[in-house]
Amino acid sequence: MKAIAHFKCLPIEHPDALVEIDIPEPVPGPRDLLVEVKAVSVNPVDTKVRQGYVPHEDESQPRILGWDAAGVVKSVGSDVTLFKPGDRVWYAGSLIRPGSNSELQLVDERIVGSMPQSLDFSKAAALPLTSLTAWELLFDRLGVARDTTDRGETLLIIGAAGGVGSILTQLARQLTGLTIIGTASRPETQTWVTELGAHHVIDHTKPLSEELKRIGIAQVSHVASLTQTDRHYEQIIESLKPQGKLGLIDDPATLDAVPLKRKSLSLHWELMYTRSLYETEDMQEQHNILNEVSRRIDAGDLRTTVGDNYGRISAENLRRAHALLESGKAKGKVVLEGF
Numbered sequence: 001m002k003a004i005a006h007f008k009c010l011p012i013e014h015p016d017a018l019v020e021i022d023i024p025e026p027v028p029g030p031r032d033l034l035v036e037v038k039a040v041s042v043n044p045v046d047t048k049v050r051q052g053y054v055p056h057e058d059e060s061q062p063r064i065l066g067w068d069a070a071g072v073v074k075s076v077g078s079d080v081t082l083f084k085p086g087d088r089v090w091y092a093g094s095l096i097r098p099g100s101n102s103e104l105q106l107v108d109e110r111i112v113g114s115m116p117q118s119l120d121f122s123k124a125a126a127l128p129l130t131s132l133t134a135w136e137l138l139f140d141r142l143g144v145a146r147d148t149t150d151r152g153e154t155l156l157i158i159g160a161a162g163g164v165g166s167i168l169t170q171l172a173r174q175l176t177g178l179t180i181i182g183t184a185s186r187p188e189t190q191t192w193v194t195e196l197g198a199h200h201v202i203d204h205t206k207p208l209s210e211e212l213k214r215i216g217i218a219q220v221s222h223v224a225s226l227t228q229t230d231r232h233y234e235q236i237i238e239s240l241k242p243q244g245k246l247g248l249i250d251d252p253a254t255l256d257a258v259p260l261k262r263k264s265l266s267l268h269w270e271l272m273y274t275r276s277l278y279e280t281e282d283m284q285e286q287h288n289i290l291n292e293v294s295r296r297i298d299a300g301d302l303r304t305t306v307g308d309n310y311g312r313i314s315a316e317n318l319r320r321a322h323a324l325l326e327s328g329k330a331k332g333k334v335v336l337e338g339f
Helices: 044-051 121-125 128-141 163-175 187-196 208-214 229-239 274-278 285-298 315-327
Strands: 002-006 019-022 032-042 069-076 088-091 104-108 112-114 154-158 179-183 200-202 220-225 240-248 266-269 306-309 333-337
Touching: 032 088, 032 121, 032 315, 044 315, 069 104, 069 121, 088 121, 088 285, 112 285, 121 306, 121 333, 128 163, 128 240, 128 266, 128 285, 154 163, 154 208, 154 229, 163 179, 163 187, 179 187, 179 208, 187 200, 200 208, 208 229, 220 229, 229 240, 274 285, 315 333
Parallel strands: 154 179, 154 220, 179 200, 220 240, 240 266, 306 333
Antiparallel strands: 002 019, 032 069, 032 104, 032 333, 069 088, 088 112
């Protein structure tokens, strides 16, 4: 079968940064689905792994990237109970298994959901990783209540126009009583964040505390920092109310927690892969989350966050998608479909 992989950590401009290979068809384990991949999307984790954030110990062997997919179940393992061949599914996969940039992929059924009936494969592929990350960050890490009661709480989303920010903004608006402030720096991304449901949009190229005061908000109760946390860290602390909560998903080189003490601020990390990495007792919760998001999309409560469709799944098109993400100018998600 065909797959797109990398062998060495190279700049995305290098023609060998991502290459097409042929590999044998994989065989499902007891709880695995063998999925015929129809569409994928590209996330910052793809670029980070390609750049070597997760060491590639054997450069003679290909590493297949890709952590978002929508497709059709081709076959199932002996112990599978949640799906059957022919089911349309979506998922974000695992960091420790070959990725979705291949014609066929193995994935544990416990981290797979039923694809929304109202979406085609490309629109569905934009959502699994970001939906899981946003849901876990909002409800599991920051502990926000899942009801629309107005408790006077406010959520500042730093990087609201990106993939996670685009779905987090919608989830917070539809399922909570939070006042949502998103950050975006360009007119087109500011419009996008407003359309997704943010009550206010501020510019993260300016001091956050000053931008919040400009819209009449002195401090916020929750911050979801999705990008450049190290750059904004002092302003985040300044902008949080005493006993507020900071959740983050990016990878600052260092993070000194001591300045959080004076305000009794709490710090919450979110990594969507933790459940699959450690096969936690609640690993199947990701199956449940994806099914809930699917239902809400079909009900019209949530919308896909596709920003660009780069055509078929090929090494050339994936290199283009990686380059866009590395530029920091992506709006929503980049998807690719078909081999």
